[in-house]
Amino acid sequence: MAPIDLPGSEQPTGPTARRMILGTQLRRLREKAGITRAKAAWEIRASESKISRMELGRVGFKERDVTDLLTMYGVHDPTEREWAVKMVKESNQPGWWHPYNDLVPSWFDNYIGLEEAASRIRTYELMFVPGLLQTERYARAVISHGDPDSRDEGVERKVGLRMRRQKLLNGPKPPRLWAVIDEAVLERPFGGAGVLKEQISHLLELIEMPHITIQVIPFDMSGFAAESAFSLLQFAEPDLPNIAYVEHLNGAQYLEKPEDLEVYGRAFDRLAVDAETPDRTRQMLVKKREEL
Numbered sequence: 431m432a433p434i435d436l437p438g439s440e441q442p443t444g445p446t447a448r449r450m451i452l453g454t455q456l457r458r459l460r461e462k463a464g465i466t467r468a469k470a471a472w473e474i475r476a477s478e479s480k481i482s483r484m485e486l487g488r489v490g491f492k493e494r495d496v497t498d499l500l501t502m503y504g505v506h507d508p509t510e511r512e513w514a515v516k517m518v519k520e521s522n523q524p525g526w527w528h529p530y531n532d533l534v535p536s537w538f539d540n541y542i543g544l545e546e547a548a549s550r551i552r553t554y555e556l557m558f559v560p561g562l563l564q565t566e567r568y569a570r571a572v573i574s575h576g577d578p579d580s581r582d583e584g585v586e587r588k589v590g591l592r593m594r595r596q597k598l599l600n601g602p603k604p605p606r607l608w609a610v611i612d613e614a615v616l617e618r619p620f621g622g623a624g625v626l627k628e629q630i631s632h633l634l635e636l637i638e639m640p641h642i643t644i645q646v647i648p649f650d651m652s653g654f655a656a657e658s659a660f661s662l663l664q665f666a667e668p669d670l671p672n673i674a675y676v677e678h679l680n681g682a683q684y685l686e687k688p689e690d691l692e693v694y695g696r697a698f699d700r701l702a703v704d705a706e707t708p709d710r711t712r713q714m715l716v717k718k719r720e721e722l
Contacts, residue, residue, distance in 0.1 A: 446543020447670060448521035450487030452514065454669045456496070457485040459503040473502050488540070491518045530591045533584065537682045541675055546598055548605045550664040552698050554656055556612035556647075558620070559629055561592050562599060563609060563636055563644070568629040569593070571621025578621030599642070608643040610701045612652050616718050627722040630715050637712055645705035646714055655700035662694055 460470055460481075467481040474481075474495040483489045496518050500511055527534060527542050534542070545551065545562075553560050558572055567578040569592045574580035598604060619626040637644045661675045674685040674694040685691065706714060 444543045444546045445521050445523050445525050446487070446540055447547035447665075447667065448517055449489075449491070450671075451667065451669045452491065452496070452517040452521060453485045453487040454671075455514070456499060456503075459500070459505060460485075463503045465502065470499060470502065474498050487521075490522050493518050526594070527591065530587060533588055533591065535681075538677075540684065541682065542595065544663055544673060544675075545595065547665060547667070547670065548663040549666040550606045550608075551661060552608045552610075553659075553661040554610045554698060554701055555659050556614060556652070557618075557659065559611065559615055559633070560609050562596055562607060563633060564592060564596075565625075565629050565632045566593055567621060567625045568632075571625055576621060578625045599636075599639075604641050606641050606643075608645075608702075610645045610647060610698070610705050612647045613649050613714075614652065616646070616715075619722075623722045627719055630719045630722075634712065634715050634719070637708060637715075643708055644711055645702060645708060646711045647701060647705045651704040655704055656697045660694055660697075662691075662698060 460467070467478045471478045471481045476495070480489065484491065484495075493515055496514055497511065500506075500514060505511060505514075525539075525543055525546075527539070531539070551562075553562075558564075559568060561569070564572070566589060570580055570585060570589045571578040573588045573592075574582065574585045580586075599607065616626075616630065633644060636642050659677065663673045663675065665672070671686045672691055674683075674691055676683045676685065676694075685694070705711070
């Protein structure tokens with residue numbers, strides 16, 4: 431097992447990304463040793479499904495479990511074992527969003543960590559402006575179901591979480607964000623015309639940033655390439671698999687199989703072709719703002 435650079439390098443440092451990196455390494459070692467998940471599970475007094483979740487980075491790690499598995503897989507090099515133990519400790523540290531855990535569904539917790547580690551984010555939305563691009567008042571109107579001036583504590587904390595997520599776009603090495611938005615989004619005045627006008631002005635500012643691309647799907651092309659919202663995450667770290675994220679009413683799917691990624695990748699490519707160019711999108715946004 432080749433050690434992976436730790437914090438201070440170019441590697442992602444979030445706990446979610448580290449869990450996935452360590453899980454990937456454990457899977458490779460297990461397969462190289464010719465050991466089944468069932469046998470590995472027996473070694474650490476666990477279920478086969480737990481081994482699967484560990485290898486996917488979906489659960490936290492116990493140091494004893496990892497060291498027992500390394501021994502079983504024939505890994506005795508002190509440097510490699512020390513790396514793995516350090517990864518266990520760092521992957522179990524709470525993310526910055528930990529104080530919001532009472533507001534964040536468990537299925538969304540992983541997404542925040544992956545979003546933070548992504549080098550490229552492609553997202554399609556047909557109901558709202560994507561969360562990473564929302565103004566504070568627009569976000570508050572969406573979260574409160576229409577009241578941009580709500581001061582409900584729960585609403586305020588959710589708005590705070592959404593605004594904190596946006597900091598990654600202004601970091602030293604922000605991800606490339608490509609958002610395709612259905613034109614219907616610009617016709618839904620959440621919080622009133624003033625809030626929507628402010629939101630459109632914000633989009634016009636964001637579209638000038640070199641790492642952000644925004645396109646609008648016109649009504650006459652709407653619904654052909656995709657019928658629901660989704661996001662595609664790509665990572666610079668080779669041990670992190672690309673992911674398609676699809677949210678539904680009571681959960682979300684994290685799709686990693688090549689055939690699933692191909693379907694969603696083709697859908698996004700089609701959306702980008704059907705949408706107005708970034709320049710035409712800018713013109714549409716200016717015109718819509720003038721109409722409000």
